[in-house]
Amino acid sequence: MMTRLITRRFALIPGLLLTLGGCMTNATVELTKAPFDATTQLTNGTSGATKEFLDPTTEFTSSTTPGALADGRLLRARQKATVFAMHTHENLRADIARGQGEYLASLATLTGVSADRYPDFQATMIGSYPTLFDQQLSLSQSNERVIDLAWANGYGMPQPAVK
Numbered sequence: 001m002m003t004r005l006i007t008r009r010f011a012l013i014p015g016l017l018l019t020l021g022g023c024m025t026n027a028t029v030e031l032t033k034a035p036f037d038a039t040t041q042l043t044n045g046t047s048g049a050t051k052e053f054l055d056p057t058t059e060f061t062s063s064t065t066p067g068a069l070a071d072g073r074l075l076r077a078r079q080k081a082t083v084f085a086m087h088t089h090e091n092l093r094a095d096i097a098r099g100q101g102e103y104l105a106s107l108a109t110l111t112g113v114s115a116d117r118y119p120d121f122q123a124t125m126i127g128s129y130p131t132l133f134d135q136q137l138s139l140s141q142s143n144e145r146v147i148d149l150a151w152a153n154g155y156g157m158p159q160p161a162v163k
Contacts, residue, residue: 081110099126112154
């Protein structure tokens with residue numbers, strides 16, 4: 001009697017597995033694959049994240065002129081500062097109004113403001129607050145003004161001639 005019960009249980013398990021395996025229909029497979037197919041069609045088989053990793057290499061290897069690499073780095077630095085300003089606009093606005101804060105310090109770092117020029121940078125940003133955040137400006141225009149002013153106090157400053 002006991003062996004008969006064990007035999008039934010063992011016969012039930014493979015039957016259950018075969019039944020569950022039959023539940024994987026074509027529709028189920030298609031629903032599972034759909035998000036991946038859509039992403040592949042949208043990005044033509046490449047990922048936007050891959051571009052982030054390959055861009056610095058492309059910029060480096062495409063440079064054939066000795067000065068072009070430095071120009072590429074400055075362009076990339078400005079792009080980073082612009083993205084930073086767009087994503088932290090309200091926090092940056094509050095820091096500029098106060099003349100201090102982590103967002104203002106980060107902007108200074110991203111735009112190449114040296115430590116000895118930072119107090120002047122703070123004063124310039126505070127004094128320019130009304131024109132940087134004029135209510136007539138769109139968000140992108142405001143960000144552009146912020147970046148232009150910060151850049152002029154950092155990487156955009158004329159460098160002293162080396163003797």
